[in-house]
Amino acid sequence: MQYSKMSVSDFIDASKNKNIDMVDFYSKFFEETEKIQKKYNHFVTISKNDAEKNIKKINKKTKLKGLPLSVKDNICTKGIQSTAGSKILENYIPPFDATPIAHGKKEGGIIIGKTVQDEFGFGTFSTYSAYGIPKNPIDPKRSCGGSSGGAGGFTKAIDMPHIAIGESTGGSISCPAAFCGIVGLTPTYGRVSRYGLIDYANSLDKIGPMAKTVKDTALMLSIISGNDPLDQTSIQKNTEDFTKYTDKDIKGMRIGIPKEYFNNIDRDVEKKVRSAIEKLEELGAKTVDITLSTTEYALPAYYIIATVEASTNLAKYSGMRYGAQDEIKGHYNEYFSAVRGKYLGDEAKRRVILGTYARMAGYRDQYYLKALKVRTKIIEDFKKAFNKVDVLAAPTMPIIAPQFKDIEKLTPVETYAMDTLTVGPNLAGIPMISIPCGTSKDMPVGLHLLGDHLEEGKIIQVADAFEKI
Amino acid sequence: MTERIDKVANIARLELTAEEKTYLEKDLNNILDSFKKLEKVNTDKTEPTFQPVEVKNITRDDKIEKGLKQKESLKNAKETEDGYFKGPKAI
Numbered sequence: 130m131q132y133s134k135m136s137v138s139d140f141i142d143a144s145k146n147k148n149i150d151m152v153d154f155y156s157k158f159f160e161e162t163e164k165i166q167k168k169y170n171h172f173v174t175i176s177k178n179d180a181e182k183n184i185k186k187i188n189k190k191t192k193l194k195g196l197p198l199s200v201k202d203n204i205c206t207k208g209i210q211s212t213a214g215s216k217i218l219e220n221y222i223p224p225f226d227a228t229p230i231a232h233g234k235k236e237g238g239i240i241i242g243k244t245v246q247d248e249f250g251f252g253t254f255s256t257y258s259a260y261g262i263p264k265n266p267i268d269p270k271r272s273c274g275g276s277s278g279g280a281g282g283f284t285k286a287i288d289m290p291h292i293a294i295g296e297s298t299g300g301s302i303s304c305p306a307a308f309c310g311i312v313g314l315t316p317t318y319g320r321v322s323r324y325g326l327i328d329y330a331n332s333l334d335k336i337g338p339m340a341k342t343v344k345d346t347a348l349m350l351s352i353i354s355g356n357d358p359l360d361q362t363s364i365q366k367n368t369e370d371f372t373k374y375t376d377k378d379i380k381g382m383r384i385g386i387p388k389e390y391f392n393n394i395d396r397d398v399e400k401k402v403r404s405a406i407e408k409l410e411e412l413g414a415k416t417v418d419i420t421l422s423t424t425e426y427a428l429p430a431y432y433i434i435a436t437v438e439a440s441t442n443l444a445k446y447s448g449m450r451y452g453a454q455d456e457i458k459g460h461y462n463e464y465f466s467a468v469r470g471k472y473l474g475d476e477a478k479r480r481v482i483l484g485t486y487a488r489m490a491g492y493r494d495q496y497y498l499k500a501l502k503v504r505t506k507i508i509e510d511f512k513k514a515f516n517k518v519d520v521l522a523a524p525t526m527p528i529i530a531p532q533f534k535d536i537e538k539l540t541p542v543e544t545y546a547m548d549t550l551t552v553g554p555n556l557a558g559i560p561m562i563s564i565p566c567g568t569s570k571d572m573p574v575g576l577h578l579l580g581d582h583l584e585e586g587k588i589i590q591v592a593d594a595f596e597k598i
Numbered sequence: 599m600t601e602r603i604d605k606v607a608n609i610a611r612l613e614l615t616a617e618e619k620t621y622l623e624k625d626l627n628n629i630l631d632s633f634k635k636l637e638k639v640n641t642d643k644t645e646p647t648f649q650p651v652e653v654k655n656i657t658r659d660d661k662i663e664k665g666l667k668q669k670e671s672l673k674n675a676k677e678t679e680d681g682y683f684k685g686p687k688a689i
Contacts, residue, residue, distance in 0.1 A: 220674075221674055222673070222674060224666055224670035224671070224673055224674075225666065225670075317651060318649075318650045318651050319651050319653065332648060332649050332650065333650075358656075358658060361653065361655075361656060362649060362651075362653050364651060364653070365654070365656075423639070425635065426635065426636055426638075426639055429632065429633035429635060429636050430636065432629070432633070433633060433636075440610060444611070447611070447685075449675070449677070449683055449684075449685045450674065450675050450683050451674035451675060452674070454675070454676040454677065457677055457684065457685065457686050458686070459686060459687075460686060460687055460688075461685060461686040461687060461688050462611060463686075464685075464686040465611045465686075466607075466608075466611045466612055466613040467613050469610075469611060469612050469613065470612055470613030470614060470615075471613075473612070475618075478612060478614065478618065478622065479622060479625055481610050481612055482603065482606050482607065482610060482612070482622050482626060483626060483629060485606050485609050485610040486602075486606050486626065486630075489606070489609065496630075496633065496636075498646055499636050499637075499639075499641065500636065501646030501647055501648060502639075502641035502644040502645070502646050502647075503636055503639050503641060503644075504646070504647045504650075505641075505644050505645055505646065505647040506639060506641065506644060508647060508650065540625075540628065541625050541628070541629060542628050542629055542632050545629070545632075556650065557650055558649075558650025558651050559650075582651055
C-alpha cells in the first residue's frame with residue numbers, strides 16, 4: 130500500500146474501514162523516520178519498540194485510530210526518555226504521562242518519538258539543544274526555528290500522516306511552523322493542561338499541535354484541551370470539537386492589521402503577508418488598521434518574566450532524585466552548584482543568571498514587577514483591539530529561516546530580538562496560529578493570526594479559509 | 599570584576615568557570631541595557647499581571663487519591679536508602 134501523500138483524514142478513514150495494515154504502515158513509517166533522522170536530526174529519541182507494542186491494541190472507536198504522534202521532548206511520556214533538550218535530564222524516564230499525552234493515547238494516538246528542542250525551550254533557532262541541532266528539511270543549511278524545532282522540521286519532512294505535539298512559551302510553536310512551512314496552533318493559556326510539562330515559565334507555557342493542515346491542528350486541539358484538576362491554572366472549560374470551525378466562509382469577519390507588527394521586518398516577508406491579507410479581503414473579510422502601542426515593550430517584559438520564572442523552575446535540577454546525578458560529596462550547596470554548573474548549557478546558565486538577578490532584593494521592583502505591569506498594559510492593548518476586530522493578522526517572524534552561519538554571529542540581544550512579533554501574544558496568553566503564505570528565496574513565510582482569549586475557533590476559521598484558496 | 603555575577607551565581611546555586619563569568623557579566627550588562635526602555639512606560643496606576651487568564655483558587659475534596667507508587671517515584675534516583683531519596687549533607 131502507498132502511504133506517501135496520505136493525509137491524516139485519509140489515514141483515519143482507512144483505519145476505520147480496516148483498509149490499512151498497521152504493522153506494514155508502521156514499518157514503513159519508521160523506515161522513513163530513520164532516514165529523515167539521519168539527514169536532519171529531528172529526534173532525541175525514536176520510540177519504535179514502544180510504538181510497536183501499542184499498535185497491537187489500537188481501538189478503532191477512538192478519534193485518531195492509530196495515528197503517529199511525535200512529542201516535544203519537554204512533555205513527559207511514560208517509559209520514554211524525556212530530556213527537554215538538556216543534559217541535566219539525560220536518561221530521565223517519566224513514570225507517568227503528561228495529561229495531553231494521556232488524552233492523545235486514549236484517543237488512539239501512537240507516540241513515535243521525542244523531538245529535539247532548545248534546552249528547556251530557551252532559544253529561537255533550536256541551536257541550544259544538548260542533543261544535536263535539527264536541520265530545516267527545505268534547506269539543511271538553515272534553522273528549523275525554535276524552540277519546537279524538531280517538531281516543525283519533522284512535520285515538514287515526513288510524507289506520511291502524522292501530527293506533532295509542540296509547546297510554546299514565547300513563540301516556540303509559531304516560529305518553527307513559519308520557518309518550516311507548516312501549521313502551528315498555540316492555544317489560549319490554560320486551555321491545554323500543563324501537567325507533565327517540564328516547565329520553562331509557568332505563566333507562559335502552552336502545549337499545542339503542529340501539523341500539515343489547519344484541520345489537523347484543530348482535531349488535535351480538540352483531543353488535548355480541557356480542564357484538568359492536576360493543573361491549577363487549567364481553565365474551567367470542557368473541550369469542544371474545533372474542527373467545526375473549518376470549511377466555513379469568512380465573509381464579514383473583521384481582521385485587524387497591527388501596524389507596529391510591520392516595522393523592521395524583511396521587505397519580501399512583508400510583501401507576502403500583505404498579499405495574504407489581500408486574499409482574505411477577497412474572501413469577504415474586512416480589514417481594520419489597528420495600533421498596538423505597547424509592541425516594542427513586549428520583548429523586554431517577556432524576557433524578564435520568562436527568565437525569572439525559569440530561574441525558579443530550574444532550581445529543582447539539583448543532581449538528586451532524577452536526571453544527571455554525580456557521586457554525592459561535599460555540602461549540599463557545593464554539590465548542587467557543581468552538578469548544575471556541569472550539566473546546564475550556556476543559554477540555560479545565561480537565563481538562570483538573568484532571571485535570578487531580576488528578582489533579587491533591590492532589583493525586583495525595577496525589573497520583575499515593572500515587567501508584570503507592562504504585561505497588564507499589553508493585555509489591555511489586545512483587549513481593546515479585539516473590541517474592534519475578530520482576529521489580528523501579522524507576519525509570524527520578521528525574517529525567513531536564517532542560515533546557521535548567520536545565527537552564529539548573533540549576540541544574545543540580537544537573538545532575543547527575533548522574537549519581537551511572537552512574545553506579545555504569548556505574554557497575553559491569547560491563541561495564535563501560524564500558516565504558510567508563500568515563499569521568499571524558496572523558504573516559507575508564515576502568516577500569524579491572533580485571536581482573543583478562548584477564541585481559537587475564529588483563528589481556525591480564518592486560517593482554514595486561507596489555506597483552501 | 600565579576601563580583602556581581604559571583605553573588606547572583608551563588609544565589610542560583612550555579613558553579614561557573616572564570617570564562618563563563620566574564621562573558622555572562624558582559625551579556626548581563628547588554629541585556630539589562632536593552633531592557634531599560636521599560637522605564638518609559640507609565641505604570642503608576644497599573645496592577646501587575648501574574649497570570650494572563652484569570653484563574654480562581656480551586657480546592658479538591660480532602661480525600662486520598664491514587665498517586666505514584668514509592669517504587670516508581672524512586673526509579674530515576676541513583677542514590678536511595680530505605681525508600682528515601684539520598685542527598686548530600688545539609689548541616
